[in-house]
Amino acid sequence: MIPAKYGNLLADILVPIDTKQYNWYVATSECIVEHISLNEDLLPELQLKGRELDERIKRRPYYINFIDLKAFPVGDEVHDIETYEDFLESKSEVVLLIADTAYTTIYCKDKDTIKKVFENTRNFGFENVEYITDENDSRTRLAVY
Numbered sequence: 001m002i003p004a005k006y007g008n009l010l011a012d013i014l015v016p017i018d019t020k021q022y023n024w025y026v027a028t029s030e031c032i033v034e035h036i037s038l039n040e041d042l043l044p045e046l047q048l049k050g051r052e053l054d055e056r057i058k059r060r061p062y063y064i065n066f067i068d069l070k071a072f073p074v075g076d077e078v079h080d081i082e083t084y085e086d087f088l089e090s091k092s093e094v095v096l097l098i099a100d101t102a103y104t105t106i107y108c109k110d111k112d113t114i115k116k117v118f119e120n121t122r123n124f125g126f127e128n129v130e131y132i133t134d135e136n137d138s139r140t141r142l143a144v145y
Contacts, residue, residue, distance in 0.1 A: 002064070002126050004101040006034045009064055010042075010057040012124050013104065016116035017094060019057075020050035022071035025078045028144060030065040043067070047078050066144045069096040081142050099144040105132065107142070 002009050010031070024047065031042035042062045043053070050071075071094035072078045081087050087095055087107060095107040104126075108114040114131075121129045130136070 002098070002102055002104055004063075006061040006063050008058055008061060010062075010067070010096075011054075013096070013106070013117070013121065014057070016113060016120050017071070017108075018050075019054045019071075021074065022050045022093065023074055023076075023078045024048045024050065024053050025070040025072065025080060027068035027070065027080045029067045029069075031062045031067055032065070034061040034063070043069075050074070064098050064101055066100065067096065067098045068142075068144045070094070070142075071096075083141060084137070084139070087142055095142050097142065097144050105139070107132070 002013070026043045026046055026048065029041055029043040033042055042056055048056075070078075070081050070092050072090075072092050076091040079090075081090055081092055081095065084107070088109075093109050094113075095105075097105045106114070106117055108117060118129060118131065
């Protein structure tokens, strides 16, 4: 569980992932930038280059209500992924889902990277961190809503 507060939490979560080496699909997002109109979302576009995502998630504090991000290697088609099976069959390397501010799920195809993400979340003091397996994953869709 991540803290329900303004900060750069996406940057914190994604420390072990080189966000710049991917293009990102933003299926849905409501991350409100601090001291900006409530109508300004951190990630209003459907697609972002990694450098642009990296800059935005580090620039100013924001509050995450929900977000649905999918990472694809540069040069591959960027699109939404709806199921775990679609994720496995796609070129997507990472899926990040945050719902209701606190419920965070990260899928990653690279086992070394997911281990680093797991350790990173513990280093930042995030609570109730656990690995998702076929036995404990109750999701039927890879979406926050």
